[in-house]
Amino acid sequence: MTATAVRVPYAGIATRAVALAIDAALAQAIFFAGGAVFALIASLVSDNIKFNALQAVLAAIAWAVVVGFYFVLFWSTAGQTPGMRTMGLRVIDARGQHPGFVRSWVRVVGLALAIIPLGAGFLPVLVDDRRRALQDFLASTAVIYGT
Amino acid sequence: MIGDVAIGLAVVSVRVAARPVRLVARAPVVGSIVRQIGAGLAADGRVARTLVIAPELQHMLDNVLAGPVTDAIARSLGQNRVAERVAAQVLADLDVDSIVAAVLADERTERTVARMLESREMQLVIGHVASSPEMLAALSAHTETLAEEMVTGVRSRAQRVDDVAERTVRGWLRHPRPQTT
Numbered sequence: 218m219t220a221t222a223v224r225v226p227y228a229g230i231a232t233r234a235v236a237l238a239i240d241a242a243l244a245q246a247i248f249f250a251g252g253a254v255f256a257l258i259a260s261l262v263s264d265n266i267k268f269n270a271l272q273a274v275l276a277a278i279a280w281a282v283v284v285g286f287y288f289v290l291f292w293s294t295a296g297q298t299p300g301m302r303t304m305g306l307r308v309i310d311a312r313g314q315h316p317g318f319v320r321s322w323v324r325v326v327g328l329a330l331a332i333i334p335l336g337a338g339f340l341p342v343l344v345d346d347r348r349r350a351l352q353d354f355l356a357s358t359a360v361i362y363g364t
Numbered sequence: 365m366i367g368d369v370a371i372g373l374a375v376v377s378v379r380v381a382a383r384p385v386r387l388v389a390r391a392p393v394v395g396s397i398v399r400q401i402g403a404g405l406a407a408d409g410r411v412a413r414t415l416v417i418a419p420e421l422q423h424m425l426d427n428v429l430a431g432p433v434t435d436a437i438a439r440s441l442g443q444n445r446v447a448e449r450v451a452a453q454v455l456a457d458l459d460v461d462s463i464v465a466a467v468l469a470d471e472r473t474e475r476t477v478a479r480m481l482e483s484r485e486m487q488l489v490i491g492h493v494a495s496s497p498e499m500l501a502a503l504s505a506h507t508e509t510l511a512e513e514m515v516t517g518v519r520s521r522a523q524r525v526d527d528v529a530e531r532t533v534r535g536w537l538r539h540p541r542p543q544t545t
Contacts, residue, residue: 229526235518305519343533346542362523 226362227348228306230339233360239300244287248280285325292321297364305364311357320356327352 268276291298296315297307308324310316316324331338331351338351347359428434441447467473480486493499534540 229523230529231525232519232522235522303515304522343530344537344539348530 225347225359228360228362229348230342232304232306232362233339233342233350236298236300236304236306239303240288240298241284241300243299244284247287248283251283252276285322288325288328289318289321292316292324293318301360302364305362306360307363308358308360316356316358320358324352324356324358327355330355 288298291301292308293316295302296309301307308316310320327338327350341354342348342350347353349359353359530541
């Protein structure tokens with residue numbers, strides 16, 4: 218009996234970067250649209266809106282939550298975000314299925330940690346046999362080509 | 365064929381019947397009376413011909429056109445390609461290019477076209493064509509195809525960059541990618 222090795226089409230760094238850029242733009246657009254609606258409603262209530270430090274921090278947290286939910290929602294329900302779908306990518310766990318809700322949150326945190334040091338968390342993609350980035354190591358996931 | 369024979373018999377009968385009348389008309393005394401009667405009959409005949417012959421001619425013409433002769437003529441025209449020959453000859457004789465150029469250069473053509481384009485009917489036609497399901501489907505298909513082609517191009521280029529980047533870095537580290545994973 219001979220074992221046949223199957224070459225899994227793990228996605229490379231450039232394709233993943235383009236997909237991430239598309240997703241970042243979409244998440245920002247969603248946050249800006251929501252912020253615009255919120256500002257419109259606030260302007261009806263008060264004439265003079267000024268952000269203090271606490272409100273700025275709350276706005277930053279809101280941004281993080283919206284962007285985080287964007288990724289978690291798509292990864293845990295479809296296994297791919299709109300940007301990944303555009304580039305023909307899919308995120309899978311060790312069983313070959315899309316990650317669950319908790320694993321997706323872990324992956325989002327890993328994504329943030331990979332981006333913070335100027336994207337250094339993505340460099341393992343270039344040398345790892347399964348082309349995994351920091352978020353993939355943390356969440357035990359991989360990104361493959363295929364819609 | 366039978367019609368031709370009938371007409372021939374009628375002509376012969378009239379000629380035979382006219383001979384005795386001619387002889388009587390040449391006679392010394394009776395001849396003048398017969399000629400006067402003949403002149404009167406001829407005058408009546410001329411009046412009758414204007415009143416009777418014309419509708420009969422029309423009727424006869426209708427019969428001819430409704431009969432097989434018309435079909436035969438039409439068939440013959442078609443078989444001998446008369447229309448094509450005449451059209452080819454007319455086109456060869458006419459300088460069509462200069463005629464078309466003259467028509468297009470004429471102010472009236474420009475005015476007519478402008479008036480037609482501004483007309484309500486033309487606007488209705490344009491609106492109908494622009495909003496037709498076929499036109500919308502064609503535009504949609506074209507746009508989708510364009511977007512798909514663009515995305516496919518970006519994907520394939522990005523995947524090439526993936527491989528080149530990985531190969532380059534692995535080359536620096538002397539750590540080649542395994543053949544199977």
